[in-house]
Amino acid sequence: MSGLCRILGMGPGDPELITLKAVRLLAQADVVAWFAACGRPGHARVIADAHIPETAREVRFDYPFTTGVSVDDPRYLVEMTAFYDRCAQSLAEELDQGLQVALLCEGDPFLYGSAMYLFDRLSPGHRCEIVPGISGMSGCWSAAHLPMVHGDDVLSVLPATLDEESLSHWLSRGDAHVIMKLGRNFAKVRTVLHRCGRHEKAIYVERGTQAGQVCLPLDQAPEKAPYFSMVLVPGRRRVR
Missing domain, CATH: 3.30.950.10 (Tetrapyrrole methylase, C-terminal domain)
Incomplete structure (x- = not known):
């Protein structure tokens, strides 16, 4: 049986602004994934810290760059597309094993959230659930x-x-x-x-x-x- 990817909005920053639903579903995760800039802890991961189950395996996705390359630079689209492809493939492998995956996203996932790009890649072939978050x-x-x-x-x-x-x-x-x-x-x-x-x-x-x-x-x-x-x-x- 295919697993389930839950994309969880973590809210704007205050850990008390995570929804009850996001906390409940996060506790059920076999795998917890999040995005981060290289050398940084990852904003969504910091917000969720108190609620990540000890039994969950964590997967960190480091952006190839954040502000170092302009969105107008041809490299930006090429490298970011490849990055999101790799991230989606990584989670697809977890889902194909029947695991429950929680993908964390600061704010609301569908408002400028990186998690949207994985949803676009995963949703045609895998079950996905979106939990909205308080926007930034x-x-x-x-x-x-x-x-x-x-x-x-x-x-x-x-x-x-x-x-x-x-x-x-x-x-x-x-x-x-x-x-x-x-x-x-x-x-x-x-x-x-x-x-x-x-x-x-x-x-x-x-x-x-x-x-x-x-x-x-x-x-x-x-x-x-x-x-x-x-x-x-x-x-x-x-x-x-």
């Missing part, structure tokens, strides 16, 4: 005490990796915005928000719900932003 963005706007959308406000979620023209285009179309994947794109995001006149109400959140959390107005934010950071631009705040 909802963790951040809650940490910042920032109501984001009211009434018929339109919310957009923008990757900071977009070029300046594309960012400007989307910022001019919606009411509220979440800008993710800051890192080395932060200076560009600042420039565009100022150009669009959306900087005054923008809030910078770093490591939302985690130890070392920082919430600041954009103009008071540090010059550099780590991976786990985002900018929140609230909507119109109409009468309510």
Whole structure:
């Protein structure tokens, strides 16, 4: 009998924000897998630490690179595709033995989660179950005490990796915005928000719900932003 791959959302960082369902299913796993940058412990693994069964075998997937190669570099697609192929094959071998696999993913698995790429490869031939998690963005706007959308406000979620023209285009179309994947794109995001006149109400959140959390107005934010950071631009705040 084929095993079952459960892709478990681990939430934004605070271990108390893991769902009861994710904790229950994690306890049943024969194999626990997660992604990590080389030399780092793996964010999802850190969040799940207290709930990983002692009997489970752990499988770590080290990204070939994180910020070292631009998404525009031809090598990025080739090497990341090969990486996800290898990861999926590794889990497929476990599933073919009838084992229960838990694949951990920070935030929600289907919102910019690496686990999506393994789901795409595994789901045609293996049973998969998805357990949603509290997203990083909802963790951040809650940490910042920032109501984001009211009434018929339109919310957009923008990757900071977009070029300046594309960012400007989307910022001019919606009411509220979440800008993710800051890192080395932060200076560009600042420039565009100022150009669009959306900087005054923008809030910078770093490591939302985690130890070392920082919430600041954009103009008071540090010059550099780590991976786990985002900018929140609230909507119109109409009468309510």
